Amino acid sequence: MRVRVPASSANLGAGFDALGLALGLHDVVEVRRTPNPGLVVRVSGEGAEDVALDESHLVVRALLAACSRLDTAPGGLELTCANAIPHARGLGSSAAAVVAGIAAGYGLAGVALTGAALDDALHLAAEFEGHADNVAASLLGGLVLAWCEESDGDRRFRAARVEPHPDLRPVAIVPREQSATHVTRGLLPEVVPHADAAFAAGRAALAVHAVSARPDLLLPATADSLHQDYREKAWPDSLRVVRALRAHGVAAAISGAGPTVLALTAGTALPQAVDLGGFTVLPLPLDRTGVVVDPLG
Structure with a gap:
């Protein structure tokens, strides 16, 4: 197969x-x-x-x-x-x-x-x-x-x-450096302020709505208070790119444990003012199917 x-x-x-x-x-x-x-x-x-x-x-x-x-x-x-x-x-x-x-x-x-x-x-x-x-x-x-x-x-x-919404166009911004999940998880605190937890709950709920129905809300929906700042020393250049893109109105976040940056766009080009030196920019379609298993001939 x-x-x-x-x-x-x-x-x-x-x-x-x-x-x-x-x-x-x-x-x-x-x-x-x-x-x-x-x-x-x-x-x-x-x-x-x-x-x-x-x-x-x-x-x-x-x-x-x-x-x-x-x-x-x-x-x-x-x-x-x-x-x-x-x-x-x-x-x-x-x-x-x-x-x-x-x-x-x-x-x-x-x-x-x-x-x-x-x-x-x-x-x-x-x-x-x-x-x-x-x-x-x-x-x-x-x-x-x-x-x-x-x-x-x-x-x-x-x-x-x-x-997901049909207009959504992800862009992966991939650095040369690697990152290990177990290392970045070790940088997270065991306890976060209640205000940060409440912020995250609201934005995570908004993210579901933004990705599926309202791409115009993606910028506020992808804001984070739980993990990115705590893990900055693991990928400072990636977080710099996230902040720069967001300052230009692009919904961007660290992808998983990093160091890749994910930008969620509607097909518009990334702003040229953001320095992406050292990164490979990969516009990617969404996969709407998931895993596929086919017989081999």
Whole structure:
């Protein structure tokens, strides 16, 4: 089978660990069963020199976890991964790998990603990541609202999809530097002021409305008080770009754990007065479909 999975941008400003947006930049994984036991992994594109080529590869780990959950023996496997999503840049590369592996595992088991099976796949993917925003976007496409329900010590990751406005045109502004999620999360305080929490709640709710129905409200909707300023020392140049774009009226925020900047536009060019030296500017369509699994010929 061939699995095509989109990149994603999480948070969108104030929606920390709750909002995600699927982007039209895709990793493609081809999975073949082989008659002999064992595993062959080939990788090209982003991260090809850095990722493992054995069972510790993230796609393989997720695939095996899905097969275990579905009580399916994967048998001998050959994986060919063509990566387009930059690694460690805040564009959901690890979430995409997890979703690709889980979708492949469900495909090997002959289970369609619909209904309860899709809910279970989402939960399994979020267990890998520790939160559901990126994996939900890669699974479902469009704009996602993610949350976690806890009862009697058990937790269940959930997500709902919202259709983005047709005029929305994301632009990823990608630096050369990388960033690790575990490092940037370590910069966050355990407690924030009540006023900041109230601000974030209102802006996260507004972001859902702005992305889906009122793009003219994107600038106030993407304002943040929860995480970006606390993590400035991890990516000072990226936050400088966010502030400069916002000063020129462009809705911009750090994408996920950074250091990529996401600008949400209606197709207008970014202001030339903002210095984007050292960054690669990638206008991207939205991905409205999410992960796609097709048979190989």
